[in-house]
Amino acid sequence: GDSVTQMEGPVTLSEEAFLTINCTYTATGYPSLFWYVQYPGEGLQLLLKATKADDKGSNKGFEATYRKETTSFHLEKGSVQVSDSAVYFCALRPTNAGKSTFGDGTTLTVKP
């Protein structure tokens, strides 16, 4: 079945550092790929998405590129801020299906 593997956390960075959170997936066909973020005390929010190979999703300075050849969707940000401290979830949704499959989440802490 479908699966999503995220790099294990927690990740601790200093403000303005470069962020990469790795995500790889296993799925049949061509799923849509997502990154969700959960800030402390809040619900899951969609951060960005990509629906086909080589698409780049971007939002709030975060980017991720859909790499079919490596089945990856790594999340990057050039300069993190304290306010980026949250739990980040990678997810996939198969074409023409409702259910999404999530990774286990990566906790990011950014220190001033």
Added chain:
Amino acid sequence: GAGVSQSPRYKVAKRGQDVALRCDPISGHVSLFWYQQALGQGPEFLTYFQNEAQLDKSGLPSDRFFAERPEGSVSTLKIQRTQQEDSAVYLCASSRDAETQYFGPGTRLLVL
């Protein structure tokens, strides 16, 4: 506008009790999803509705779990004869197109 709301936000049940969890989706959203999130893990799919039709219930862990959406709007997830392993956060999400899902704050269920 109003987002997805869930009630109650917290529920403590004694083992063997029945519980009912409510989800109010965003108005006009056709698709509605239920997920179960254990501590430290990503959300796990339970079931999916399109309007009042339950299109996928493959994630329901046992026949003690039952979900309904009789008028295509509000949904209720019912768990009969709760067990300790049912303790988790139950997330509801709604979507206009099954692609971008908007999550509620979740109901945290603790079974003693």
